[in-house]
Amino acid sequence: MKGFKYIILIGVLLIVGYLVKDLLFNDESYTQAVLKYRENKDLTFRSVTRSPLPDSMRRAFDKLKYYAPTRDFEINADFTPEEHAEPVAMPMTTGTQEPYFVKGKASFELDGQTHTVTLFQKAGSVSDTLFIPFTDQTNGFETYGGGRYLDAIPNGQTIVLDFNKAYNPFCAYNPEFACPMPPAENRLKAKIPAGEQTFAK
Template sequence: MKGFKYIVLIGVLAIVGYLVSDLFFNDESYNQAVAKFRENKDLTFRSLSASPLSDSLRRKFNKLDYFEPNRDYEITADFTPEERPEPIAMEMTGGTKEPYHVKGKATFELDGKEHTLTLYQKAGATSDSLFIPFTDQTNGFDTYGGGRYLDALPNGSNIVLDFNRTYNPFCAYNPDFVCPMPPAENRLKVKIPAGEKNFK
């Protein structure tokens, strides 16, 4: 009987060890994927043809500034599709408007409160990825004052909002660019210290 108890105990410890190592491995893999995503963006910013930076800034550019990856901000939200027959006119930083289709809403909980974001797709876009311009309470402090963007792909009734991959609009780096402004319904009353920080 005593030997049997030892076998059971060893089995339980092995399972716990596997779960802990699997969790660590998943987090490590996730962090590596986010780091690669950021490295690729830095490479783009150094390139002559694709960078939004002016030539003088590009020549001395090293890398963008980010919050450390935090999986608390990789959030699985409820996705409610919404198809409107006509596109809405989204305000742009240059005072113009461009057509975007409303594709649905993402509802999630953060810091004990429920939040909702409207998801868009630019008129004429061929990708299934949805565009989420938003502001939060880090804007103007740690992050760009005009808000940030996020892309996400629905999966049935869910959608993963990975705020670790949020990015700044091009007009954050160069005033010559015209960028979509986050609509009023996407102004979150919560801090999201994740993703790209303010460009300095």
């Protein structure tokens, strides 16, 4: 009987060890995927044809500045779809407006509070990817003062908001670009120290 208990204990330890190893492996795989995503973006910024940077800045460009990836800001949110017949006029940094459809809202918990953001789709787009322009309490300090963007794809009534992939609008690098301005409902009362930081010119 005593030997049988040892066998059960060893079995439990092996299962726990496997689960811990699997968790660590998944975290490492996730981190590597985010770093690869950022590496590819840096390559785009060095490209002659695809970079938003003025040519003089592009030639001197090394890499963008990011927060270290963390699964804490890969957030599973509740998604509530919305369908509107008419688009809303999204204000742009140039003083113009462009049509975007409201596609739904995502709600999530962070720092003990519930936060909600509105998701948009540019008029004419057929992509399943939705657009989230937002601000948070890092703007103007560690991140671009005008806010940042996030892209996400709903999966039924849930959606993953991966703030490790939050990115600056092109006007953060070049004022000639017209960029959507985050609406009031997407101004988060929380710090999101994840994703892209202020661009050092």
